[in-house]
Amino acid sequence: MDMDxxxxxxxxxxxxxxxxxxxxxxxxxxxxxxxxxxxxAPMWFAHQDKIYHAGAYSILALLxxxxxxxxIASPSGMALLTLLFCSFYGATDEWHQYxxxxxxxxxxxxxxxxxxxxxxxxxxxxxxxxxxxG
Numbered sequence: 001m002d003m004d005x006x007x008x009x010x011x012x013x014x015x016x017x018x019x020x021x022x023x024x025x026x027x028x029x030x031x032x033x034x035x036x037x038x039x040x041a042p043m044w045f046a047h048q049d050k051i052y053h054a055g056a057y058s059i060l061a062l063l064x065x066x067x068x069x070x071x072i073a074s075p076s077g078m079a080l081l082t083l084l085f086c087s088f089y090g091a092t093d094e095w096h097q098y099x100x101x102x103x104x105x106x107x108x109x110x111x112x113x114x115x116x117x118x119x120x121x122x123x124x125x126x127x128x129x130x131x132x133x134g
Contacts, residue, residue, distance in 0.1 A: 016070040023063040027089065030056060034093050037102030053090075053109050054116030061086050061120035075128040079121050086117035 033039060041052065064082045072078050090113030098105035 012070070016067075019063070019066045019070065023060075023067045026060060026063050030060065030089070030093060031096070034097050034103070035100060037100065050108065050112035053112035054119070057086050057090055057113040057116035058120035060089065061117040062124065065121070065124045075125055078128070079125045082124075083114075083117055083121050086121075087114040090114055090117070 041049075043049070061082050064085050065078055068078045068081055072081065087110075090110045093113070094105040094107070094110045097103040
């Protein structure tokens with residue numbers, strides 16, 4: 001079944017909007033979590049919060065990658081911009097927490113954010129490169 005150009009363009013625009021909407025919504029969710037004076041999560045071992053940070057920012061990286069694919073064709077460019085965006089967002093998130101009563105800014109949280117994003121970017125980059133090379 002052939003699709004005409006207008007229906008493909010409309011579908012691509014809806015997908016672009018959905019990807020950007022999910023990215024903005026998730027970034028807002030991270031901001032909301034940072035705004036809470038205390039987060040109640042089970043802690044079974046020391047530094048477990050770093051796993052939470054890495055996981056959250058790997059999801060942010062995935063959503064950023066999905067959004068950037070509509071604007072950037074180069075997997076290397078998407079990887080670099082995704083990592084820079086997630087690391088910057090993590091840094092601003094820690095800065096924001098500095099001003100929230102009951103919260104602290106911690107550079108190791110930022111490092112965990114960036115590491116989580118980097119792992120996701122590496123997986124996405126390798127997957128995308130395999131598609132291009134395959």
